[in-house]
Amino acid sequence: MAKNKDKDRLQKTVNISNRRASYEYQFLSKYTAGIMLRGTEIKSIREGNVNLSDGYCVFNGNELFLLQVTISKYTEGTHYNHEPTRERKLLLNKRELKQLKDGAQEQGVTIIPTRLFISDRGFAKVDIALAKGKKLFDKREDIKERDVKREMARERF
Known part of the structure; x- marks a missing residue:
């Protein structure tokens, strides 16, 4: 029981987001996909080097x-390290x-x-x-809306 608590406490949450994407694009629909990784790529992702x-x-x-x-090369990797910019297959259903x-x-x-993360599993x-x-003009509209929301939040407090 104590081992599981220590493991959960030590596991670092990884949540890498593409903040520029929401500024440049309007999202029509979102999906979550798995990634096929090789070798040391998962270790590098857990360090947040993406x-x-x-x-x-x-x-x-x-x-x-x-x-x-x-995905940057893993610092502790040897000659088995991965190529940083290779294409990776995404896993989705048909x-x-x-x-x-x-x-x-x-x-x-x-x-x-838009976001890369490590699941619960x-x-x-x-x-x-x-x-x-x-x-x-769409970008300007978004900036105006954000400023209005910020001003309204300030007035409430």
């Missing part, structure tokens, strides 16, 4: 792959893959990673979103 900002997803046949996401493929066929719609998961790029 960059999602340039990442995107693309279909290759009927499979979805995550591209341009950098229904979700079909929905994403149909949605991505539209003009101006892309699939981007210890698996690496990524939240992906079907997203449409925002125009400059």
Whole structure:
């Protein structure tokens, strides 16, 4: 019993988000997918050495792959270390893959990673979103709404 408490206490929560994505894109729908990892990639993710900002997803046949996401090399890794920017397969069921493929066929719609985290069972998961790029006036609207909410919150206190 004590071993489980120590293990839970020592396990670090990993929650890496792509904050720029919500500024650049309007999310149409969100999905959670597993990632196929190799070797030392999970250890590097647990240390938090991931960059999602340039990442995107693309279909290759009927499979979805995550591209341009950098998982830095594990510091304690040897010659068995992984390649930082390799493409990684995403694990979704057929229904979700079909929905994403149909949605991505539209003009101006892309699939981007929004958050990478470790599940309760210890698996690496990524939240992906079907997203449409925002125009400059949309970005200004979001900034105005955020400022109004902030001012209203200040007035309440």
